[in-house]
Amino acid sequence: MSTQEIRFSGFGGQGIIRCALITGKALSLYDDKFATMTQSFGPEARGSACAAQLVVSDSRILYPYITHPGILMALSQEAYDKYYSELPDGGVLIVENDLVKLQSEHTNLKLYRVPATRFAEELGNRLFTNLVALGFLTAVTKVVTDDAMKKALPGLVPDRFLKINIKAFEKGYNHGLEAINAAGAAS
Amino acid sequence: MDGDHALAEGALAAGCRFFAGYPITPSTETAERFAERAPEVGALFIQMEDELASIAALIGAAWAGQKCMTVTCGPGFSLMTENLGLAAMTETPLVIANVQRGGPSTGLPTLTAQQDMMQAKYGPHGDNAIIALCPDSPQECFDLTVEAFNLSEYYRVPVIILTDETVGHMHEKVVIPPADKIKVVPRNNYSGPKEDCRPYKFDSKGGHPMVRAGDGYNFHITGLVHNEMGYPVMTADQGKIVVTHLMEKINSNADDIIRLEEDQVEGADIVVVSYGITSRIAVKAIQDARKEGIKVGSLRLITIWPFCEKRINELSGKVKAFVVPEINYGQMVREVERCAHGRSEVISVNHCGGAVHDPEVILDAIRKANK
Known part of the structure; x- marks a missing residue:
């Protein structure tokens, strides 16, 4: 991997920016990579479209924005509609299974669906949706190690919710491993 | 961390222990970080009533012996320019970070710009030589804030960090070296005999000590043209001496200051x-x-x-x-x-x-x- 570009998207309140922060911290502090995170920053607070972009590289990143995202995580319909066409053939598309209605089968992409909100609710609170999705993304993309991600959590999630966030991450991660196995068996 | 937070950490690393400011997007995160960290290091954070008061408080704190900083962006910087001129005239070391956003006026509060480049130098009235630095990353927000304090202390001049919303809100790895590896120019306070105490020396050079209020020395600080004791001398001849010094302590040392x-x-x-x-x-x-x-x-x-x-x-x-x-x-x-x-x-x-x-x-x- 030389450079990898990831877009995290959804609606405000889902913890989209937090996803990019955690992944960026994991990569740059614990996986020995360089990462630059920029975010859509506007007066909109909650409920509207929200996106963060992360550039990952083995060397120092000069140009800080994504131009050819290889990975898109879309946790809302609006985010999916807006960004899926950016992905090149072979790109990774991760969508929230219950919130996103696909416009096509996307046979040119590596498509993964994760019921992140439902899993989070099973853990007691839909606030953990982002960590489920992150665990899933970690498993299917391998752009970052699960170990680094878990190390990155303290300080970026409230201490009293650290354990449950790790649990949410692992639930998503394990589901991601199953998804890869299923995809492998199917092809 | 993001650039705004790195500004606060740079200030703390440089020995800044006084911050007075007024919140304004996209610079507020710096104030938040400083306020949160202040109790850990014995620093003082004050949220002032506005930007005019913020920089006025800095000038006071500097003469009371503190290294000090504020952050703002265009609209706040406009309000600070009057006292920025006072700081330059009174040769008061202080650091202002301007996290630039789109203007003019309140403009584009959450979006990036580099529109205050000229204002930093030409905002205050009168001839005005200041130093301004421009970081391109959160790491440089840290590094250049330390450097800004060092330059500010040595040349006794306001130093402005002209960053922008993008760098301010961009997250990257920031390496903060151990304290003993960071070069810090300490505050130089005069400690000699009372009769030789001069708050000013007009020789186009840096490196002159400050005189700290409360140390028992009699001196005067004014925005008027003044002599080496700081007392007003309102003549064209003295104006020439003071203005030449203010301009040339920066211009004639430009080779030492400039980094490309x-x-x-x-x-x-x-x-x-x-x-x-x-x-x-x-x-x-x-x-x-x-x-x-x-x-x-x-x-x-x-x-x-x-x-x-x-x-x-x-x-x-x-x-x-x-x-x-x-x-x-x-x-x-x-x-x-x-x-x-x-x-x-x-x-x-x-x-x-x-x-x-x-x-x-x-x-x-x-x-x-x-x-």
Whole structure:
């Protein structure tokens, strides 16, 4: 991997920016990579479209924005509609299974669906949706190690919710491993 | 961490223990970080009633012996300019970070710009020599804040960090070295005999001690033209002495102050002169231009003021053109033009703010310059 570009998207309140922060911290502090995170920053607070972009590289990143995202995580319909066409053939598309209605089968992409909100609710609170999705993304993309991600959590999630966030991450991660196995068996 | 937080950490590392400010997007995160960290290091944080009071508090704190800082952006910086002039006139060391957002007026509060480059130097009335630095990353927000304090202490001058919303809110790894590896210029307080105490020395040099209020020395501080005791002397002759000193302590030491980053400038046909976030956008255009066989170099201004007059002058005539992208309607390009003396073409790639350039626009300008 030389450079990898990831877009995290959804609606405000889902913890989209937090996803990019955690992944960026994991990569740059614990996986020995360089990462630059920029975010859509506007007066909109909650409920509207929200996106963060992360550039990952083995060397120092000069140009800080994504131009050819290889990975898109879309946790809302609006985010999916807006960004899926950016992905090149072979790109990774991760969508929230219950919130996103696909416009096509996307046979040119590596498509993964994760019921992140439902899993989070099973853990007691839909606030953990982002960590489920992150665990899933970690498993299917391998752009970052699960170990680094878990190390990155303290300080970026409230201490009293650290354990449950790790649990949410692992639930998503394990589901991601199953998804890869299923995809492998199917092809 | 993001650039705003790195500004606060840089200040703390440099020994800043007093922060007075008024919240304004996109600089508030710096104040928040400082406020949170202040109790850990015995620092004082005050949220003032406005920006005028913020910088006034800084001037007071500086003469009471503290290294001090504030952060703001365009609208707040406008309010600070009156007392910025007072700080420059009274040779008060302090650091202001301007996390630039789109203007004029309240403009584009949450979006990026580089529109206050000239204001930093020419905002206050009267002749005014200050130092301004321009970081391109959260790491440089940390590093240059430390440097800003060091320059501010040595030259006893306000130092302005001209960053922008993009760098302020961009998250990257920031390496904070152990305290003993960070070069810090300590506050130099006069401690000699009372009869020799002079708060000022007009010799166009830096390195003069401050006199700390409360240490038992009698001295005076005023915005009026003054003598070495600080007392008003309102004559043209004294004005010449004071203004010459204020200007020349920066201008005549410009070589020591100015920092530039150059990449393939020697032998280049085209030199892109840029600063802050724009220099990182320009990189993409420069790389693409090189792929097309164009000999293009990059000159990044880390120090904005004093301007790198000498270097542009040296390069002018040797290069076909300077290409100057900046997120304003064309500000520093005027300085490049002035110093190029018509010997090289100077091409402005301006932008009205709210976003960074499309690298393609810079690439087109490079292509055009190369024709």
